[in-house]
Structures are given as structure tokens and as C-alpha cells.
Amino acid sequence: MPRRPNPTTASPARGTIRSEVLAFVRGRLAAGSPPTVREVQQAFGFKAVESARQHLEALVAEGRLAKSPGRSRGYRLPVGGGPELNVRLIPQLGRVQAGGLREAIEDPDHWDRTGWLAVEGPATGAEMFALTVRGESMTGAGILPGDTVIVRRQDTARDGEIVVAQVRDEATVKRLRLRDGQIVLQPENPAFAPLIFAPDTEIRILGRVVEVRRRLA
Amino acid sequence: MPRRPNPTTASPARGTIRSEVLAFVRGRLAAGSPPTVREVQQAFGFKAVESARQHLEALVAEGRLAKSPGRSRGYRLPVGGGPELNVRLIPQLGRVQAGGLREAIEDPDHWDRTGWLAVEGPATGAEMFALTVRGESMTGAGILPGDTVIVRRQDTARDGEIVVAQVRDEATVKRLRLRDGQIVLQPENPAFAPLIFAPDTEIRILGRVVEVRRRLA
DNA sequence: CAGTTAAACAGACATATGTCTGTATGTCAA
DNA sequence: TTGACATACAGACATATGTCTGTTTAACTG
Incomplete structure (x- = not known):
């Protein structure tokens, strides 16, 4: 033979x-x-x-x-010297209405109806979720309407980080600035104005953007 | 207990x-x-x-x-009703020197040394790979230096699509324009000039960009 | 030719892994 | 209480799967 x-x-x-x-x-x-x-x-x-x-x-x-x-x-597959390939699936909450976002984030029971996204990241048990970006307020940072942002769930963030924040009943993606005891949500587009808040007002940080994805297909 | x-x-x-x-x-x-x-x-x-x-x-x-x-x-994962998921692993050729990119793309045996990226996509057997973007020529399209582009391997592309092209010994990401029988690689940044070629010259299309990713962590 | 080597084969063995049976425990409903 | 039920446990068993040993075949080298 x-x-x-x-x-x-x-x-x-x-x-x-x-x-x-x-x-x-x-x-x-x-x-x-x-x-x-x-x-x-x-x-x-x-x-x-x-x-x-x-x-x-x-x-x-x-x-x-x-x-x-x-x-x-x-x-x-051989790991290319780097850290091990560590893929997780996170819920895609992109089409949740803004008002329900907070509940959707905090209640895993809502996740089964959403899509799932495979992301690579640390094995840490950090909660993560994905959102679809609306509006052009962050185009200067390379975040366009329709882009998917992958968010690490956390209540606080540092100056300069891009965050998802809940302002009244709306969720928004902005760059966080901490100045003189004020919280500033700064757009990256000259056509938009910064939003300035006093601490402990109607603003709340929902998470930090750790990755941006855009599908062109 | x-x-x-x-x-x-x-x-x-x-x-x-x-x-x-x-x-x-x-x-x-x-x-x-x-x-x-x-x-x-x-x-x-x-x-x-x-x-x-x-x-x-x-x-x-x-x-x-x-x-x-x-x-x-x-x-x-259940194939039918539940959340469908189709994850593939594609080679990350980001750190291959430009000159060797073509060989790296076309010879799967070169993939071993690279990293792997999990992407979601059609089950079609389309070859895909990932590259790291260098330079600021596409910032207007929301593609920044250091971004990872996921490329579908193909020799041709249509007007307006963002492609990876090999120009002489260099690989570059640009928007493709087909005008008057000419091939134009158009940057999305006013500080850069378009590259114009006659057909069948030293330009060659390696693939089409189907996704852009950026890690902020 | 004899010797070496890589590939394929055949069969057995050891371990990994899915599956089954029976038991125990706590909550709820009648 | 009692029975039904879901969950957890313990142990055994059957199969799936990785691994080992030895043999055979064909090509090359000297």
C-alpha cells in the first residue's frame, strides 16, 4: 500500500x-x-x-x-511566547434601551437573550459586557457610531480613562476628567460640549472601556 | 454542608x-x-x-x-435557538516585517510563530489573518496606530473598501479607490497624499479589512 | 549487499472520561 | 408529619482516548 x-x-x-x-x-x-x-x-x-x-x-x-x-x-496551538490564549464570552447589551441598561448590567438573568461576544482578556473574574456606541461624540478617539465597546464593570475610574456613565436615564461613552472636585465627561469631538457634574449627583460610572471593535463587513 | x-x-x-x-x-x-x-x-x-x-x-x-x-x-453550544456562536482562531501576523508579510500570509507554515486571535465570523472557509496598524494615515476612518485590523484574504476588492495592499516591499492599510483605470490607495488623513498606481504595477491587494480592534487596557 | 532511518502497522496497556446505581439531605406542598 | 422533588454525594462501571512495545516496509547510504 x-x-x-x-x-x-x-x-x-x-x-x-x-x-x-x-x-x-x-x-x-x-x-x-x-x-x-x-x-x-x-x-x-x-x-x-x-x-x-x-x-x-x-x-x-x-x-x-x-x-x-x-x-x-x-x-x-503553540502559545506564541505570550500569555495563554484566554477567551471569554461576554454579554452584548448593545440594544438594551438606555433606561434598562443598569438593570441589564447587574442582572445576569437578562443575558440569555442577548448576543455573546468572544473577548480575550485576563483570567480575572472581572465582569465585562459589550455595548454599541451611538452618536459621534467620541470620533476624535477613534470611536465611531455603531462601534462596539467592551466594558469592564467598575464603579470608579481614573482621570483620562474612557468610561461608560449613566447620566439620569441615559448611558453615554465619554472620557473621564476629574478636576477640582468636579466630574467631567469630555467628548472627543469639538462639536460637543463637556458635561460637568458635582460629585454624588445624578451621574454614575458603570464601567471602563477596555476595547473598541468595529465590523466593516 | x-x-x-x-x-x-x-x-x-x-x-x-x-x-x-x-x-x-x-x-x-x-x-x-x-x-x-x-x-x-x-x-x-x-x-x-x-x-x-x-x-x-x-x-x-x-x-x-x-x-x-x-x-x-x-x-x-446549541446550534439552533440559543445564542449562536462561531468563533475561529486566526493568525496574528502583526509583527511580521513588511517584506515577509506576503510569504507569511500565503504559507500557513509560517503561522506557527505568531499569536492567535479569536474572531467571530461566518463558517465559510475564508482565510483570515490579523495585522497591527502602523502610522496615522487612516485616523479619519477611526483606525489609529496600534490598532489591530482583521483581514479577509482576497486578491481583489471593490471601490471604497479598506484594504491591505503590498506596495513594493511594504504592507499598508488604505481605502481603495478605482478611478479611470487607476488604482488609488487613499489615506483617511489630510496630512497624507493618495498613492496612485497603474494596474498591474508594483501594487498588490492582500486582503480586505473586515474588522478593527483597539485595546485600551 | 548490509546498515540506517522514517514511516506505517498491529496489538496491548494505562489513564481519562462519560455514565449508571444507590443513598442522603433539605425544602416545599398536601 | 409525610411524600415528592431537586440537589449533592459516593462508588462503581463502561467506554473513549492517550501511550507504549515490537514488527514490517521502503528508501537511502556506505
């Missing part, structure tokens, strides 16, 4: 079965279901489990795959 | 441990490594495997989870 024995001159085996195995594993990982060794075996028609495992182990040895030994479906 | 017996009036169990289990599974799925029953057990401190399994099976019965019986790490 078609054995594929020693090419000997074998360079790092590009464009060969081995790379196809890598591509297969990549596809399965992207689809969210890491393959078992036997699934690789079947996909390539190997008659022995070990044949698939040899390719997988070789890919690990070459650094083109990573794995957790012993664990089932343990093959992963 | 703290048992959590029958609330009886139990509505679909929102805001309870069960929802937290669902959130945990969601996170693991988004991270690309579906959990085992025993991993759920450990995560919640259950002393019996069966406790975790009961929650998981209940979630399946409620339609909030799906699963492949018997298969290891077989719990999935």
Missing part, C-alpha cells in the same frame, strides 16, 4: 502529509472541537492509531503544535 | 449555580477547550462527579447546551 517512507533529505516536511495533519488540527481547533488521535487517524485513513500519533508528536517536537500530555483532545 | 436543595418555585434557574456552570462552559468553549465533566466538578468544588453532570444534563434538557453523548468533552 502507499507507504510514504523515508524521504531522508526531508527538510522540515512542508507541503507533506505532516503539514496536512497540522492543517487538519488547526481546522478542528478553530471549529472549537480539538480532535482525538483516533479522529486524526480516521481523517487520513491510517490503519494504526500510532501512525497519527507519530505525526502529531513530530509536530509537537517541531514546535508547530502544543499539547497537554495525557489529557484527551489535548493538542493545542 | 451548603446543599442547595429544591427551590421548587424554580423558574428556569437563572442567576443560580446552573447559570454559572453554563457561563463556565461557554468560556471554555470560546477558549477552544471544551471542559470535561470532572473539570466542571473541580471548578465548582463539587465533591461528586455526578453533581456536575446533573447540571450539565439539565442545561442540555433546557436547550441551553448541546452535547455529543459518549464523546469526551462532548458539550457544545
Whole structure:
């Protein structure tokens, strides 16, 4: 049968079965279901489990795959030196009316009806949610209408950070400025005026913007 | 010890441990490594495997989870009614030198050294990759230096779309304009001048920008 | 030719993991 | 109280899955 024995001159085996195995594993990982060794075996028609495992182990040895030994479906993408890939799903509250935003944020029971967004971030248990931006008040900071902002839930923020704040019954995204005991919500667009508040008035910080996303498709 | 017996009036169990289990599974799925029953057990401190399994099976019965019986790490997101989620991992080529970008894009074997980014998108097999933006030439379109653009690999694009193009040995992000048989790469910043090319010259389109991301943390 | 090597194979084994059975505990309703 | 129910626990079992050992085949080298 078609054995594929020693090419000997074998360079790092590009464009060969081995790379196809890598591509297969990549596809399965992207689809969210890491393959078992036997699934690789079947996909390539190997008659022995070990044949698939040899390719997988070789890919690990070459650094083109990573794995957790012993664990089932343990093959992963190699982490590029950086921190581990840590993806979380957060609720997308973008279409909640402003008045209900606070309840939506604080009541996880509302989340099931929303969309979900995959974000990468620290493993910390920080609550996060996503909102859709309305208006052009932050275009100067590269935040356009329709953009999605990913917000880390917190009650306070530091000067200069971009925050989501609740002003009376409305939620708004602005840059926070703390001056002379005053709270200023500063737009990043000369056509808009800053909103100035005294502490403990009808303003409340709902979270800090940690990421901005815009889909162009 | 703290048992959590029958609330009886139990509505679909929102805001309870069960929802937290669902959130945990969601996170693991988004991270690309579906959990085992025993991993759920450990995560919640259950002393019996069966406790975790009961929650998981209940979630399946409620339609909030799906699963492949018997298969290891077989719990999935429900395909139909529930919140659909289609997360893929794409290579982050942001730090590839411009000259090597084309090779990096076209040779999957170069991807190993990069990081990976989770993006949501159609299940179509469209190749995608991510780049880090340099320079301020697109600030008018809300694309700032340091932003990450997610690119769909394609050789052509339509007038008005934002593309990644290779000009001589450099990769650049610009808005594409097709005028009078000419190819124009138009910056979105008055301080920069458009680049105008004749067709089939030293310009080549590498892909179309479908998403922009910016981390503020 | 003999020796080396990479790939594939066959079979067994060890562990990981899903699943089942039975029991105990606390809350609610009759 | 009693029964029903949901939850948690303990232990066992069956299967899925990773891993190991040894053998075979084909290509290359000397």
C-alpha cells in the first residue's frame, strides 16, 4: 500500500502529509472541537492509531503544535511566547434601551437573550459586557457610531480613562476628567460640549472601556 | 454542608449555580477547550462527579447546551435557538516585517510563530489573518496606530473598501479607490497624499479589512 | 549487499472520561 | 408529619482516548 517512507533529505516536511495533519488540527481547533488521535487517524485513513500519533508528536517536537500530555483532545496551538490564549464570552447589551441598561448590567438573568461576544482578556473574574456606541461624540478617539465597546464593570475610574456613565436615564461613552472636585465627561469631538457634574449627583460610572471593535463587513 | 436543595418555585434557574456552570462552559468553549465533566466538578468544588453532570444534563434538557453523548468533552453550544456562536482562531501576523508579510500570509507554515486571535465570523472557509496598524494615515476612518485590523484574504476588492495592499516591499492599510483605470490607495488623513498606481504595477491587494480592534487596557 | 532511518502497522496497556446505581439531605406542598 | 422533588454525594462501571512495545516496509547510504 502507499507507504510514504523515508524521504531522508526531508527538510522540515512542508507541503507533506505532516503539514496536512497540522492543517487538519488547526481546522478542528478553530471549529472549537480539538480532535482525538483516533479522529486524526480516521481523517487520513491510517490503519494504526500510532501512525497519527507519530505525526502529531513530530509536530509537537517541531514546535508547530502544543499539547497537554495525557489529557484527551489535548493538542493545542503553540502559545506564541505570550500569555495563554484566554477567551471569554461576554454579554452584548448593545440594544438594551438606555433606561434598562443598569438593570441589564447587574442582572445576569437578562443575558440569555442577548448576543455573546468572544473577548480575550485576563483570567480575572472581572465582569465585562459589550455595548454599541451611538452618536459621534467620541470620533476624535477613534470611536465611531455603531462601534462596539467592551466594558469592564467598575464603579470608579481614573482621570483620562474612557468610561461608560449613566447620566439620569441615559448611558453615554465619554472620557473621564476629574478636576477640582468636579466630574467631567469630555467628548472627543469639538462639536460637543463637556458635561460637568458635582460629585454624588445624578451621574454614575458603570464601567471602563477596555476595547473598541468595529465590523466593516 | 451548603446543599442547595429544591427551590421548587424554580423558574428556569437563572442567576443560580446552573447559570454559572453554563457561563463556565461557554468560556471554555470560546477558549477552544471544551471542559470535561470532572473539570466542571473541580471548578465548582463539587465533591461528586455526578453533581456536575446533573447540571450539565439539565442545561442540555433546557436547550441551553448541546452535547455529543459518549464523546469526551462532548458539550457544545446549541446550534439552533440559543445564542449562536462561531468563533475561529486566526493568525496574528502583526509583527511580521513588511517584506515577509506576503510569504507569511500565503504559507500557513509560517503561522506557527505568531499569536492567535479569536474572531467571530461566518463558517465559510475564508482565510483570515490579523495585522497591527502602523502610522496615522487612516485616523479619519477611526483606525489609529496600534490598532489591530482583521483581514479577509482576497486578491481583489471593490471601490471604497479598506484594504491591505503590498506596495513594493511594504504592507499598508488604505481605502481603495478605482478611478479611470487607476488604482488609488487613499489615506483617511489630510496630512497624507493618495498613492496612485497603474494596474498591474508594483501594487498588490492582500486582503480586505473586515474588522478593527483597539485595546485600551 | 548490509546498515540506517522514517514511516506505517498491529496489538496491548494505562489513564481519562462519560455514565449508571444507590443513598442522603433539605425544602416545599398536601 | 409525610411524600415528592431537586440537589449533592459516593462508588462503581463502561467506554473513549492517550501511550507504549515490537514488527514490517521502503528508501537511502556506505
